[in-house]
Amino acid sequence: MLQCLLGSRKRAAVVVSFWVLIAGLLAGGAPALDSVEDNASANLPPAASDSMKARDLVRSQLPGQNATPAIIVVRGEGTDPAASAQEAVARITSALSEAARPVQVASVISTVTAPTAAAELVSPDRRAQLVIVPMTGSPSDESFQNAVDRVRTLASDRAGSTEVAVTGPAGIATDTVKVFSGGDKVMLLATILLVLVILLVIYRSPLMALVPLVAVGVAMRVSETTGALLADAGVITVSSQTASIMTVLLFGVGTDYALIITARYREALLDEPDRPRAMQAAVRRTAESVLASASTIVLAMFALLVAVSPALRGFGPYLALGVAVMALVAFTFIPALILLLGGSVFWPGGVGKAAERSRGAGVWHRVAALVARAPVRVATTVVALLVVMSAGLISYQESFNSLSGFRTATESERGQRLIQDAFGPGEIAPSTVVVRSRDDLRSSPAPAAIAAALAGSADVTRVGPHPRFGEDGRTVFYDVVLRWDPYGSEALDAIDPLKETARVAADAAGVANATVLIAGETAQNADIRSALDRDTTYIVLLVLAIVTAVLFLLLRSLLAPLYLVATLVLSFLATLGATTFFTLTVLGDEGIGNRVTAYIFVFLVALGVDYNIFIMSRFKQELRTAPPARAISAALTRTGGVVSSAGLILAATFAVLMTQPIRELFQFGFAMAFGVLLDTFLIRPLLVPAIVRLLGDHALWPTRPARPAGPRMPSTPADGAPAAPPTETTIRTGRLLRSFTWIAVIEACTWAGLLIGMYLKYVPKTTELGVRIFGTLHGGAFIAYVLLAALVAIRLKWRLSWTTVFALLAAVPPFMTVAFETWARRTGRLPGPTPTPNPSPPRS
Secondary structure, three states, rough: OOHHHHHOOHHHHHHHHHHHHHHHHHHHHHHHHHHHHOHHHOOOOOOOHHHHHHHHHHHOOOOOOOOOOEEEEEEOOOOHHHHHHHHHHHHHHHHOOOOOOOEEEOOOOOOOOOOOHHHHEOOOOOOEEEEEEOOOOOOOHHHHHHHHHHHHHHHHHHHHOEEEEHHHHHHHHHHHHHHHHHHHHHHHHHHHHHHHHHHHHHHHHHHHHHHHHHHHHHHHHHHHHHHHHHHHOOOOOHHHHHHHHHHHHHHHHHHHHHHHHHHHHHHHHOOOOOHHHHHHHHHHHHHHHHHHHHHHHHHHHHHHHOOOHHHHOOOOOHHHHHHHHHHHHHHHHHHHHHHHHHHHHHOOOHHHHHHHHHHHHHHHHHHHHHHHHHHHHHHHHHHHHHHHHHHHHHHHOEEEEOOHHHHHHHHHHHHHHHHHHOOHHHHOOEEEEEEOOOOOOOOOHHHHHHHOOOOOHOEEEEEEOOEEOOOOEEEEEEEEOOOOOOOHHHHHHHHHHHHHHHHHHHHHHHOOEEEEEEEEEHHHHHHHHHHHHHHHHHHHHHHHHHHHHHHHHOOOOOOOOHHHOOOOOOHHHHHHHHHHHHEEEEEOOOEEEEOHHHHHHHHHHHHHHHHHHHHHHHHHHOOOOOHHHHHHHHHHHHHHHHHHHHHHHHHHHHHHHHHHOHHHHHHHHHHHHHHHHHHHHHHHHHHHHHHHHHHHHHOOOOOOOEEEOOOOOOOOOOOOOOOOOOOHHOOOOOOOOHHHHHHHHHHHHHHHHHHHHHHHHOOOOOOHHHHHHHHHHHHHHHHHHHHHHHHHHHOOOOOHHHHHHHHHHHHHHHHHHHHHHHHHHOOOOOOOOOOOOOOOOOOO
């Protein structure tokens, strides 16, 4: 394949032309990515949660609830603030009732149109009033956002001397779109300039610095257009945050892969002057590590599919698509473009200087010598430093207030503060308690009793004066204002007690088996928190399992994946602790974004393991000609420059997210930049080599390295006769044993995937597709395993080595799968087959 793609400059030109053609065709047929973005569902709880069921009941049972309200808050000024507020409300109501108002304005609710609602619309000191403006249409549509801007203009023009602000769900949605759209172009330009400057410093060649940027541009175009097509077809969902992270992820990962491949290319040029052959050797030597790196990231992104939270579940597929495309571009487009450019790619330094720099800088020789002299001291110091950083987790807390996450002033946030100051914190986002019975409640005393019980709750400030009945008469709605900040942890904790209060009151009033639900932003955030807690546990376990499996397959070791994963976990804790301290204590954020922790873990582990993969795969290669001590020093020296450069670029690209005016992106960008730098300059060059140095021959246990005494020489018998070449039978036996071992590993891995899928399906009852996929793979792998086991037994005449004993253990999973399914059926987690009913006997 390498000869076909990279055998000459003409073939390289065909490869480059192919990618350019693909990018152009997709760009011509795909919709714009921002036209298919879904920013609404990403901030909602799972569809099956209680708060979403309550929302559906509100919309179906109460007429006119499909509109999105804009809330205009008016605060009077001057000697008589109450009178000035009333006059301003009258003018605003009149303007929004005229024929020239936006067509999206469905109605206006104020003290002018609804005087009986003055108790809810006027603040206790009468200095402030609210005007509710229900608006039709989708908040994601540009016409809706323009209508909100028109409402703001009308309110500001009619406000006079009063202070006015438009907030509420309509205002918040409009401001969110504006905040995101204002930072995308700045982020992209900053990323390109930053990466270009760093690449120019590293390569000292303008053409070589442009190669990774061109490759990232091609991969980004293919990924965005393909993602837009899939999102338009409803296969995946893409949000603004996902699109922003995709940009920096492709720049970081793409330049990393380019650095790894070009470094090996320059190294290969020392021994091979023919450029196509040198490039083929470079790609062949880096294929294993780059493939392992890309596979880890892609699988980690797909691990998010086990989540029930829309914010996490919809996050992975699009990013997995981008990394997969970037890996293909790195393997094909980047080498082909470098060959196409010829020797000019190294201008002005030339090929000789570029190849000589691949031997490693002097600083990495000194680092390797330090690790060799004092591995215990190095490992202890690094671990102690990481533990100190982790201490920042003491002040860890999460935030569910999206408005407080804007790092720029917005009118909706100013309006929320005005409401909070004038009406109390709970008035920002009241909740709706829904009580549903099997009987008609319109003539029953139960609704009044339930209202009294809710009003007496310690967490409630007030309850609406009159319960609202649904169209069926069996559903009652109570407007409840909590005494807490609706987005704070106290309010989220009050949701379940409030449900219990309503349920107990309904039972006491004679409403048996009543269904009690709560709608509103507080209840939705409570469900989001519960779902995120569940999802984070699943994702952490699954991602760690994926990383461990990839390291096991790459290094053929049972011990190495354990200590490498342990370093990743320690790095994550230190990163999260430092991020918590910096953003909460130093910058004053009210909390870590509720999804940020899961994002940090997935990305930091998936990307951080890359540098462990690069150094350990090089260590494994060096073991062929050197003992472990010299091998790890050589690996550190040879990979130090390129991996540190790659880490610096990756950290810089994620740091660009700190330019975004969104708290979640700022915190995520800081954490990733900090964590990648930890992995690049502490974990990979100091801690991992020190551990390997301390373990010595056991670093890749159970694999034990050979002990070459010098340069590798062909072995000869004692009499000096040349060694006999291996026979065809020996070669076939070796191939058979390798095939047997691989199919055993595949069989065991597919069994593990099947078991996880069965658990997710039978216990929380979520994924069925995963069970089917892994079940099919598992069945095929097991059939191949049985056939190969018979061939191995015949070939070896039933003699067993440790390899075959290990492979025979793969026979255990099928029986465990059967046992698991039997347990699932007996415990009711999997319904048994429904017996066919016997036909009724004929009547006599």
